[in-house]
Amino acid sequence: MQIYLVGGAVRDQLLGKPVADRDYVVVGATPEEMRRLGYRPVGKDFPVFLHPHSGEEYALARTERKTGHGYRGFAFHTDASVTLEQDLERRDLTINAMAADAQGAIVDPYGGGRDLADRVLRHVSPAFVEDPVRVLRVARFAARYASLGFRIADETLALMRSMVADGEVDHLVPERVWAETRRALAEPTPSAFLRALRACGALRVVFPEVDALYGVPQRAEFHPEIDTGVHVELVLGMAARLAPGDDLIGWCALTHDLGKALTPRHELPRHLRHEHNGVEPLRALCARLKVPAEHAALAELVCRHHLEAHRAFELRASTVLELLEKLDAFRRPERLQGFLLACEADKRGRLGHADSPYPQADYLRAARAAAGTISAATFVAQGLSGTAIGAAMREARVKAIEGVKRDLKAAE
Numbered sequence: 001m002q003i004y005l006v007g008g009a010v011r012d013q014l015l016g017k018p019v020a021d022r023d024y025v026v027v028g029a030t031p032e033e034m035r036r037l038g039y040r041p042v043g044k045d046f047p048v049f050l051h052p053h054s055g056e057e058y059a060l061a062r063t064e065r066k067t068g069h070g071y072r073g074f075a076f077h078t079d080a081s082v083t084l085e086q087d088l089e090r091r092d093l094t095i096n097a098m099a100a101d102a103q104g105a106i107v108d109p110y111g112g113g114r115d116l117a118d119r120v121l122r123h124v125s126p127a128f129v130e131d132p133v134r135v136l137r138v139a140r141f142a143a144r145y146a147s148l149g150f151r152i153a154d155e156t157l158a159l160m161r162s163m164v165a166d167g168e169v170d171h172l173v174p175e176r177v178w179a180e181t182r183r184a185l186a187e188p189t190p191s192a193f194l195r196a197l198r199a200c201g202a203l204r205v206v207f208p209e210v211d212a213l214y215g216v217p218q219r220a221e222f223h224p225e226i227d228t229g230v231h232v233e234l235v236l237g238m239a240a241r242l243a244p245g246d247d248l249i250g251w252c253a254l255t256h257d258l259g260k261a262l263t264p265r266h267e268l269p270r271h272l273r274h275e276h277n278g279v280e281p282l283r284a285l286c287a288r289l290k291v292p293a294e295h296a297a298l299a300e301l302v303c304r305h306h307l308e309a310h311r312a313f314e315l316r317a318s319t320v321l322e323l324l325e326k327l328d329a330f331r332r333p334e335r336l337q338g339f340l341l342a343c344e345a346d347k348r349g350r351l352g353h354a355d356s357p358y359p360q361a362d363y364l365r366a367a368r369a370a371a372g373t374i375s376a377a378t379f380v381a382q383g384l385s386g387t388a389i390g391a392a393m394r395e396a397r398v399k400a401i402e403g404v405k406r407d408l409k410a411a412e
């Protein structure tokens with residue numbers, strides 16, 4: 001039997017990127033042989049094994065045949081006669097379909113090295129269509145490598161388009177959609193994920209609430225980019241810059257303006273109440289994709305309150321305190337931090353505003369810090385009890401926030 005390093009590890013090595021996880025393909029072996037050598041089978045019907053010591057994945061070379069719609073409609077064919085070339089042929093992209101033998105020699109029957117050098121995401125063979133998740137994967141790789149100059153090959157985009165038209169993407173289970181989305185949001189250029197999905201028509205199927213934002217105008221004095229979809233792309237880019245690798249902030253960036261798709265036509269390009277209108281579609285989206293609770297919670301806070309953050313200096317101190325309370329900022333400072341990052345991404349994610357300051361974040365952080373030093377114990381010690389404690393605390397916190405505001409004014 002022969003063992004080859006395969007897929008992402010070979011690609012990343014050739015790109016000069018750190019290799020995260022290593023997958024191996026084993027040619028000319030049987031499951032019995034693998035077990036005899038001490039490899040542990042991953043599942044019952046799945047020809048994948050874990051190395052007895054390293055725990056890395058070793059898959060028997062296989063071909064895949066589609067038997068039905070969607071994620072489960074697969075049959076594997078594996079036997080000792082399946083070649084490396086056959087195994088590589090059923091993979092998604094040429095850059096993911098290279099192997100390296102034990103000496104490090106590259107096996108590259110489908111031109112992955114050339115596409116890597118040319119910065120092209122290209123499918124390997126017509127077998128690409130057998131797994132609709134690949135539509136999302138290609139978009140995710142676009143988000144990962146856009147900054148290196150990668151683009152999707154025309155023929156691959158055409159194939160993705162035909163898969164969407166054939167309804168293949170309708171059958172994706174929410175867990176897979178979320179898993180790919182979450183990873184895409186943590187990549188350096190998450191907007192490329194949106195653009196790729198939109199280019200093949202998958203955005204309308206997977207994220208109709210986001211797709212609907214394209215073509216919706218906003219007021220030019222606040223949004224020189226005009227188009228709400230373009231704004232969301234810019235906010236995603238800014239979120240990736242302010243909070244690299246943070247899919248929580250990315251999720252807030254993606255969903256903060258969903259309400260703008262619901263603005264009545266005659267009100268455009270103004271978006272009155274969009275922060276309220278966005279809550280319902282956001283909740284529906286989070287439920288549909290089974291988004292983690294923290295993602296759903298912070299995204300809703302950002303959706304509801306981002307305008308208040310932008311207007312922080314115009315708010316009364318008592319309103320600032322209420323905002324901090326709604327964010328649960330006193331018990332959970334990380335929530336405030338995430339909220340402010342998303343709000344800053346929204347403000348700077350506008351054409352020509354990438355380098356604008358966002359002093360509102362410093363103000364709200366300082367307000368939280370000042371108000372946070374006031375504790376109930378002081379008032380208990382003064383002999384207050386019951387609701388009087390809460391009232392006195394509020395009053396003291398409002399005063400503290402007023403003090404922060406005064407200091408800021410004085411420093412101007």
Ligand SMILES: Nc1ccn([C@@H]2O[C@H](COP(=O)(O)OP(=O)(O)OP(=O)(O)O)[C@@H](O)[C@H]2O)c(=O)n1
Pocket residue numbers: 006007008009020021023090091092093096097131133134137
């Ligand atoms: N739907 C899929 C999933 C995986 N693969 C193949 O399996 C390999 C390993 O998959 P995975 O670990 O998900 O992707 P990587 O390419 O390793 O990328 P990452 O860096 O994200 O792990 C891929 O390179 C690709 O050859 C595929 O063809 N189709």
Ligand SMILES: [Mg+2]
Pocket residue numbers: 007008009021023
């Ligand atoms: Mg991998």
